[in-house]
Amino acid sequence: MDVTRHSFHNQLPALFAAIADAHFVAIDLELSGIPGKQINKPRVDGGYGDGKPSLQQRYEETKKAAETYQVLQLGLTCVGENRDRGVYVVRPYNFFLNPVPDERMNVERIFSYQSGAVDFLLGHHFRMDAPFLEGVNYFSRAEEAAARFRATQRQDTTSVGAIHIRAEDTVSLDLMRRLREEVNGWKNRATVRPDQNVMGHELTTHLQPEPDFLNFAASSSAQALHPERGLNSFQRRLVHQYIQTEHPDLVTITRPGFIQIVPYDREREDAQQKSRARMFEEKLTRQIGLRWPIEAICGGDLSAINSHSFFTTQKARQEKIAADFVQVREQLKGNSTVLAGHNLFLDLIYFYACFFGPLPDQVEDFQRTIHELFPRIIDTKYLATHNVEHPALARSSLEELEERLSMQEEPVIELHPEHLKYAFAKPAHEAGFDSYLTAKVLVRLSSALEKSGLYLEENNNLLVNDDEDYFTPPEGRSPEPRSLGEGSGAGPLDTSAIPAQLSAQLPASEDSSTSSQGQSKHTPISDRSLFANATVYDLLGDLPSDEDLATRTLEPQKTVAKEQAKRERKDEAGTRKRMPAWESTFWEVYGNKLRVNGTVEGKCDVGFWPYQDGE
Numbered sequence: 001m002d003v004t005r006h007s008f009h010n011q012l013p014a015l016f017a018a019i020a021d022a023h024f025v026a027i028d029l030e031l032s033g034i035p036g037k038q039i040n041k042p043r044v045d046g047g048y049g050d051g052k053p054s055l056q057q058r059y060e061e062t063k064k065a066a067e068t069y070q071v072l073q074l075g076l077t078c079v080g081e082n083r084d085r086g087v088y089v090v091r092p093y094n095f096f097l098n099p100v101p102d103e104r105m106n107v108e109r110i111f112s113y114q115s116g117a118v119d120f121l122l123g124h125h126f127r128m129d130a131p132f133l134e135g136v137n138y139f140s141r142a143e144e145a146a147a148r149f150r151a152t153q154r155q156d157t158t159s160v161g162a163i164h165i166r167a168e169d170t171v172s173l174d175l176m177r178r179l180r181e182e183v184n185g186w187k188n189r190a191t192v193r194p195d196q197n198v199m200g201h202e203l204t205t206h207l208q209p210e211p212d213f214l215n216f217a218a219s220s221s222a223q224a225l226h227p228e229r230g231l232n233s234f235q236r237r238l239v240h241q242y243i244q245t246e247h248p249d250l251v252t253i254t255r256p257g258f259i260q261i262v263p264y265d266r267e268r269e270d271a272q273q274k275s276r277a278r279m280f281e282e283k284l285t286r287q288i289g290l291r292w293p294i295e296a297i298c299g300g301d302l303s304a305i306n307s308h309s310f311f312t313t314q315k316a317r318q319e320k321i322a323a324d325f326v327q328v329r330e331q332l333k334g335n336s337t338v339l340a341g342h343n344l345f346l347d348l349i350y351f352y353a354c355f356f357g358p359l360p361d362q363v364e365d366f367q368r369t370i371h372e373l374f375p376r377i378i379d380t381k382y383l384a385t386h387n388v389e390h391p392a393l394a395r396s397s398l399e400e401l402e403e404r405l406s407m408q409e410e411p412v413i414e415l416h417p418e419h420l421k422y423a424f425a426k427p428a429h430e431a432g433f434d435s436y437l438t439a440k441v442l443v444r445l446s447s448a449l450e451k452s453g454l455y456l457e458e459n460n461n462l463l464v465n466d467d468e469d470y471f472t473p474p475e476g477r478s479p480e481p482r483s484l485g486e487g488s489g490a491g492p493l494d495t496s497a498i499p500a501q502l503s504a505q506l507p508a509s510e511d512s513s514t515s516s517q518g519q520s521k522h523t524p525i526s527d528r529s530l531f532a533n534a535t536v537y538d539l540l541g542d543l544p545s546d547e548d549l550a551t552r553t554l555e556p557q558k559t560v561a562k563e564q565a566k567r568e569r570k571d572e573a574g575t576r577k578r579m580p581a582w583e584s585t586f587w588e589v590y591g592n593k594l595r596v597n598g599t600v601e602g603k604c605d606v607g608f609w610p611y612q613d614g615e
Contacts, residue, residue: 001419002094002432004134008289011093013321013328014418018078018091019296020331023579024338024378026077026442028434029347030121033069033114035061055601059363062346066353070099070111072121072131075431076293077439086578087412088443091419094432095290097354098135102287105147106154107139124429137289142357144288151280155273163234163241175235179216179242183250183261186214217258230257282306294355298373299336302329336375338582342398342438344379345594345604363604371592371607376582380441382595382603383449399428402437405444410577413440443579446590450580 003011019025053061077092101107121128139147165172216239218231231239239259243252251269253260285304295302305325341347348370353359356373360366370377384396415423427433580586591609596602 001092001421003136004096005098005136006134008095008136009286012292013325015076015078015093015293016296016302016325016328016332018080019293019337020328021080022078022337023081023088024079024340024439024442025297026075026079026340026435026439027347027351028075028341028431028438029071029350030073030126030429030431031069031117031350032072033065033112033117034346035065036114052598052600055596055599055604056363058596058599059349059366062349063353063359063361066350066359068112069114069117069350070109070131071097071350071354072099073097073126073431074290075433075435077432077435079439079443081578087414088579089414089416090436090439091416092422092432092436092439093419094421094430096131096135097290098131098137100132101137101139101143102283104283105139105287106150107143107147121429125427126429137287138291138355139284139288140291140353140355140357144284144291147284147287155276163237165238172235172238176238176242179239182214182216183243183247186261187247212263214261215255215258216261231259291355296332297337297339299332299334302332305329336373338376338378339374340378340380340438340442342380342434342441343595344377344381345596348377348594367604367606375607375610376587377592377594377606378442378587378590379594380438380445382593383442383445383590385595385597386590386593398434398437398441401441401445405441405448408444408448411443411447411579413443446579446586447577449590450584450586451577 001011003015074095074097075092076095077090080089080091082089099109099111101109118128165176167173216231218235236254236259240252243250243261249264250261251264253262281304285306288304292302292305294300349359349366352366352370352373360369380398380401381396384401422433422436425433587609592606594604594606596604
């Protein structure tokens, strides 16, 4: 479903409800630029050459890019689990982001476009004007704080520095002379009203100012020549400053073309202050815009949303929408939804900079911050390449994975009836579509990996075995980094770069032989996964059946049967396969780990996988 700035407010209640009911949410971003290739990049040992950078160095490169470039499009796919029918119901959303904030918020953005990124996007029919014309407003948490601070400064007139007029500025000096004369004359003027004293027939006078306001405009000659101009901003500041310092019993009100000066009235001023604060909060709530769903995903604070003013819909439905929203808001409060993505390390850095604020300098601080916001995250690229001997060489693009996995009949995935766009269209590198593919890959790939059972023995050795070593070919042969999403158009894999042992079948025993290059042909079964092959999905079409599992030499037959029984969960619709439960030890192996090819570490560990919310 495409959501524009015009439809966003009406769609927000349904989006909140979809997030509240979601089993997980998949995201994808389209960007105005990505980290460029570093030539003669520094090695971990401090020198320069072709050595692999550390995770910290890769993070710094991506952080710099995220601070320079703009998120142009966001895809969110909410995946609900219908246990009664044994299906996963997906709701894909596609948003353009408006990079230009409301100028009344006094927050400026500076962003850039990368020529290669623009060429890539145009090649996939991306409409470059859409973010500006259809994009949804948003503020990060940091931008919201800046807007509030500047609004407070505007209200605090004492924080404005005094203006000093230069001796040669005769126009301003003349303006101030005329202002003093008019204000003093207005305050001193009185009308003489004859009033007869009934007893003594004497005439007395009563003095009162008239009228009860003074309108101060530009000089009469300037007003006559250019009546539409009025006072400029500098002149308005001079008037405000003069009244504030010289006449504390008066206040100024800016009007079109002039400034109105009136006596100070506490009750009126308090009412106006409350009105201005309410209007500011309403404008700010709308400017925060697309960050509200992000806050809902991470269990953030949604209390500032006033459903009656935020959701523009028919009045007859307002009460029901307000009541439903209160219930959904309570459901979302403090509950973080599982967040998924493909090649998520890069997207998370941009995602944080866009919706939360400045990125920390150290990757360890970033890992800790992300884990606090999203205790459970899943990178489908890591799922597809975990325990692959050379993950950088594995064909793990999103489109290729989805195409292969689509041959699986189960788990069953359905598009929600109100989100059928991608049932008929397949717009490659549209963020909403790519988030939809990511959701499908996660459901089917995790189910396939769990069915294989290969993670069980590895999980038993988690405390004593580190993750596999990683290999990255020289820069000249390494695959290009993901350019705003990966596609099947990147060209075939260079099979000459794949070591011969990667195409070998699972060994019959743990005895290994050595190739002519001195490398082991086989990897012990405990260190291999279903996808430890020349491609990450070579065995998908030949997943072991229940009978095969019972005869595999991976584990004793009784143990396999026992674990298989645990993994097969039944529902009212029958025995349809599902994803591993979030409480499964499966996610100790695959959860909260991000693939970062081309680095020394090869991955980014975000933190422990909590078995229950709030753990």
